[in-house]
Amino acid sequence: MLETLLANPWLTGICLFVFGTIVGSFLNVCIHRIPLQQSLILPASRCECGENIPWRFNLPVLSWLMLRGRAACCGRSISVRYLLVEILTGMIFAYASFHFSNHEFYLLFLGSNLFFACILICVTFIDLEHMIIPNRFSFGGAVCGVLIACAFPELWGVTDDGLIGNVRSGSQALFGLLVGSGILYWIGVMGESLLRKEAIGQGDVKLLGCVGAFCGWKGALFCIFGGALLGTILLLPIALVSFLKSTDSSDKEQHTSKLGWGVEVPFGPFLVSAALLYQLGLDTFADDFFQQISYIFRSVWNEGAPIVSF
């Protein structure tokens, strides 16, 4: 069965899309309940009016479209976030199945990367809504990343057999965790002394530790710069427009517009976007780039005799 499935990439892609929307439906529950510290299992899905939602109104993607975003029981509007998360998760799952299709350890890479993608999706939507990144995703994700690396050295290209292999891959993940969170921590410290307010939240620092534990130190560095670049590209025009408006107009209320100078913006979603880009395609390019830089540094430090091997 698995062989037939894997032999047909399109069929695998479609199956993974459907599976992804079901997982996305569970991620919606996590996104809604975890910040409110509610249980993920009980009670069963309920509308805000207290009515239980029958299974036929709980189908991923389809139910939202059928009901046109309105609850069947009371007509309350259902956030478009539910639809977005389900479609996004489905698309990432399908794309990943193509991306890793020629891989020697297909299922292993697919499983680990999809697990990581699920963490990233939850973090994005929780951070956008609540401006927090719950510990169980950032810290918990980082610990999971190191443990998965220890258990499956193949994920890190480590070929040593036995315990040595487990220790080597685990320490690579740990190194990624420390480099990622360490650098972002110090960028935050410098930003804070310049801006005299918190520049980077603890949640982002821990999240980058999680990225490092799954993607390694090169992936973590890529996410810091990639995330900052994405943030600038997206926010600079909005911030400029709102700044110009606020200087033009005498209306003081302009300053309370949602995006503008000095307004706190969650950095998490940008880090996550960069992490997804890295994980699902830009890794080869980014790894080459940082490998080149590390060669330059090493040759400067050791005059061409590398003693540290990454």
Ligand SMILES: [Zn+2]
């Ligand atoms: Zn209702």
